[in-house]
Amino acid sequence: MKQQLEELLQNAVERLKSEGVLAADTTVIIKLDRTKNKDHGDLACNIAMMLAKAAKMPPRALAEKIIAAMPENDIVSQCDIAGPGFINIFFNEEAASAIIKTILDEKDDFGKNNSGGGEKVQVEFVSANPTGPLHIGHGRGAAVGDSLCRLLAATGWDVTPEFYYNDAGVQIHTLTVSVTARAQGLKPGDEAWPEDAGYLGEYIADVATAFLNKETVEAADMKVTASGDVEDTDSIRTFAVAYLRQEQDRDLKAFAVEFDVYFLESSLYEEGKVEAAVQQMIANGKTYEKDGALWLKTTDYGDDKDRVMRKSDGGYTYFVPDVAYHLDKWQRGFTRVINEQGADHHSTITRVRAGLQALEQDIPEGWPDYVLHQMVMVMKGGEEVKLSKRAGSYLTLRDLIDEVGRDATRYFLVSRRPDAQLTFDIDLAKSQSNDNPVYYIQYAHARVCAVERKLAEQGIAFELDKTDLSVLNEDTEKALLKTLAHYPQMISAAATKLEPHTVATYLKELASDYHSYYNAHKVLVDDAIIRNARIALGLATKQVLKNGLDVLGVSAPERM
RNA sequence: GCGCUAGUAGCUCAACUGGAUAGAGCAUCGCCCUUCUAAGGCGAGGGUUGAAGGUUCGAGUCCUUCCUGGCGUACCA
Incomplete structure (x- = not known):
C-alpha cells in the first residue's frame, strides 16, 4: 500500500519535472510517515516542504501541484494540505481493509521481506566462557541476539548464530x-x-x-x-x-x-591461525617491539594509544585471538557480521577492527558491526539485588526462568533499547496482572482464540470469501487496521536498525488497539456481514500478534 | 583527564533514522462485567525532553559547550 503510494507520488514529481515546475535534476526520496492523529489521514508526506526551496515556491502551493499531478488511482480517497505543507493522504475503505486478506493469505510470512537478498550474515552472541552458569547479563545478550537473528531471517538474510568461547586461557x-x-x-x-x-x-x-x-x-x-x-x-x-x-x-x-556453530578459541591456536595473524601484522609493518613486548600500532586506526599484542612473558593479550577469530569469520564468507556483547567489552571494538585493518585483507573499515547491551539491574521486593560472584549472591539465568517464566524473562530483556541500562523488576515480571506487558499482549491473542472457540461452539460458519471487509468503519476498527498495516515496515525498520525492542513496543500498541476494539464492539453479532468482517479482523490481529511474538521468542497461548 | 553511552510525567519506558498538539503503562482520582475471558476498557490530572547556545520551514532526535549517571580507559578476559 505504502509502496503503491510512493510510486504515485514519484509519478507526480516526474510529471512536474516535465512541466518545468521542478528542475529536471531534482532528486527526491519519497518519504511517507504514519500519522499520529487520525485527522491527518493514514499517511503523511513532507515532500512539498522538502522541495519548496528548490522549486522557489511556497510549500503549500507546491503541495497543491503535486496532488493535482498524481495519477488516477483507486486507493486514495482524499488528499489534504495541512500545517506548513504536509500532504495528508486518506485511504478509501476497500484499500484499508485489504490488509486483512493479505495477512490471512501470507500467514506466518506476513511482514517478511527479502531485503537481505539471501546474503550471509553471522551473529555472534552470548559467547560466555565455560567457567560458570549463565547470569542475567548473558540472558540479555541471548534475548537480544536471538531476536536479532529472527529479525534478520525475516528480512531475507541467511543467518548463522554463533557462540564463541574461551576453553584454554x-x-x-x-x-x-x-x-x-x-x-x-x-x-x-x-x-x-x-x-x-x-x-x-x-x-x-x-x-x-x-x-x-x-x-x-x-x-x-x-x-x-x-x-x-x-x-x-x-x-x-x-x-x-x-x-x-x-x-x-x-x-x-x-x-x-x-546456535548453529560453537567456536572454540583453542582451535585458533591449534590451527596456527593466531600465529599466522600475528606474522601477517608484523610483515605489514604494523607492529614494533618495546619493553620486551610486541605492540600493534592501533593508533593508526583511531585508538588513543598503541596496544600490547604479545606480553613480555610470551603470551598474547586477549584481543589477538579475537582478531584471528574475526579474520576466520571473514574467510568463511561472512561479509556481514554482527557481534552482540556486553558494553563492558566495548574497548575491544577499536582493537579488533584495527587488527583486521593491519592484516590488509581488504576488509571494510567498519567491519564487523556491534550491538552492545548495557548492564541489567535486578530489583526484587523494591530493592536492588546485588550480583557478585564472590559474595555468592549470584542470580543465574535459570533461576530467573524458573521464577518468572521464559516468556516474561525474554520479553523484559528484549523490551528496552540495548544501549540503555535495564532494570529487571522480578516482582513485575512475575505479576499476573495488568501491569505486566507480556500477559497484556498474550491476552489479546488468547481473546481472539476465545472468540474462535465460541464461534465453533455456536456452529456459526465463517467464510472469508463472502465477507465485505469495507464495513469495518468504526474508529477502533480503523485504528486496528492501520496498526496491522504498519507491521511490515516496523519489522523492516527493527531489522535495519538492529533494534528488536521496537517489536516489543509495537506489540503493546497492537494489543492495546485490539483490547479497545474488543471492549467497544461485540464480534459475534447477528448481522452476518459485520460478524464475518470482524472475525476476519480478529484473525488477522491474532496472526500479526503471533508473528511478532515469534520474533521475540515469546509464545502465543490460545488460552490463559 | 580521555573515549563510548545514556539523561523524556512521581516511577518504568516509547517516540516510526528531522515532522504537526512529546505518547503508553504503573501509581493517584472517577466510571464500565445479566453481553465473545475484567490478566480488559473509558475518562481526569500529571512535562521548560538535564542546562545553554547553534543548524532550518520544523529539533527529544543533528552540531558545540557544560552538568549528572553507567561502562571502558591493563604486558586481565
Whole structure:
C-alpha cells in the first residue's frame, strides 16, 4: 500500500519535472510517515516542504501541484494540505481493509521481506566462557541476539548464530585449579585452598563431585567422560569445561535459544591461525617491539594509544585471538557480521577492527558491526539485588526462568533499547496482572482464540470469501487496521536498525488497539456481514500478534 | 583527564533514522462485567525532553559547550 503510494507520488514529481515546475535534476526520496492523529489521514508526506526551496515556491502551493499531478488511482480517497505543507493522504475503505486478506493469505510470512537478498550474515552472541552458569547479563545478550537473528531471517538474510568461547586461557586454568581443590575435599577459606583457585561458588563443588563419580557430560559440541582421578589435570579441565557447557546449553534450551556453530578459541591456536595473524601484522609493518613486548600500532586506526599484542612473558593479550577469530569469520564468507556483547567489552571494538585493518585483507573499515547491551539491574521486593560472584549472591539465568517464566524473562530483556541500562523488576515480571506487558499482549491473542472457540461452539460458519471487509468503519476498527498495516515496515525498520525492542513496543500498541476494539464492539453479532468482517479482523490481529511474538521468542497461548 | 553511552510525567519506558498538539503503562482520582475471558476498557490530572547556545520551514532526535549517571580507559578476559 505504502509502496503503491510512493510510486504515485514519484509519478507526480516526474510529471512536474516535465512541466518545468521542478528542475529536471531534482532528486527526491519519497518519504511517507504514519500519522499520529487520525485527522491527518493514514499517511503523511513532507515532500512539498522538502522541495519548496528548490522549486522557489511556497510549500503549500507546491503541495497543491503535486496532488493535482498524481495519477488516477483507486486507493486514495482524499488528499489534504495541512500545517506548513504536509500532504495528508486518506485511504478509501476497500484499500484499508485489504490488509486483512493479505495477512490471512501470507500467514506466518506476513511482514517478511527479502531485503537481505539471501546474503550471509553471522551473529555472534552470548559467547560466555565455560567457567560458570549463565547470569542475567548473558540472558540479555541471548534475548537480544536471538531476536536479532529472527529479525534478520525475516528480512531475507541467511543467518548463522554463533557462540564463541574461551576453553584454554587463564580463566580455564583458574577453573581447573578450583575444581581440583574441591575434588580434594577443600573449601574456600581452608588454609590449603590454592591462591589461584579463584572460583568460589558452590557450583564448582558440583562439578568436582560429578568428576569423582566419573560421570559423562554432553554439550552441543562435545561429550566427555570424567576419569575420576584427582591427579589427572587434563581430564579435570576438559570435564569441567564440558560440564559447564552442558549447564549453559540447558539454560539456553530453556530459553529457546539455539546456535548453529560453537567456536572454540583453542582451535585458533591449534590451527596456527593466531600465529599466522600475528606474522601477517608484523610483515605489514604494523607492529614494533618495546619493553620486551610486541605492540600493534592501533593508533593508526583511531585508538588513543598503541596496544600490547604479545606480553613480555610470551603470551598474547586477549584481543589477538579475537582478531584471528574475526579474520576466520571473514574467510568463511561472512561479509556481514554482527557481534552482540556486553558494553563492558566495548574497548575491544577499536582493537579488533584495527587488527583486521593491519592484516590488509581488504576488509571494510567498519567491519564487523556491534550491538552492545548495557548492564541489567535486578530489583526484587523494591530493592536492588546485588550480583557478585564472590559474595555468592549470584542470580543465574535459570533461576530467573524458573521464577518468572521464559516468556516474561525474554520479553523484559528484549523490551528496552540495548544501549540503555535495564532494570529487571522480578516482582513485575512475575505479576499476573495488568501491569505486566507480556500477559497484556498474550491476552489479546488468547481473546481472539476465545472468540474462535465460541464461534465453533455456536456452529456459526465463517467464510472469508463472502465477507465485505469495507464495513469495518468504526474508529477502533480503523485504528486496528492501520496498526496491522504498519507491521511490515516496523519489522523492516527493527531489522535495519538492529533494534528488536521496537517489536516489543509495537506489540503493546497492537494489543492495546485490539483490547479497545474488543471492549467497544461485540464480534459475534447477528448481522452476518459485520460478524464475518470482524472475525476476519480478529484473525488477522491474532496472526500479526503471533508473528511478532515469534520474533521475540515469546509464545502465543490460545488460552490463559 | 580521555573515549563510548545514556539523561523524556512521581516511577518504568516509547517516540516510526528531522515532522504537526512529546505518547503508553504503573501509581493517584472517577466510571464500565445479566453481553465473545475484567490478566480488559473509558475518562481526569500529571512535562521548560538535564542546562545553554547553534543548524532550518520544523529539533527529544543533528552540531558545540557544560552538568549528572553507567561502562571502558591493563604486558586481565
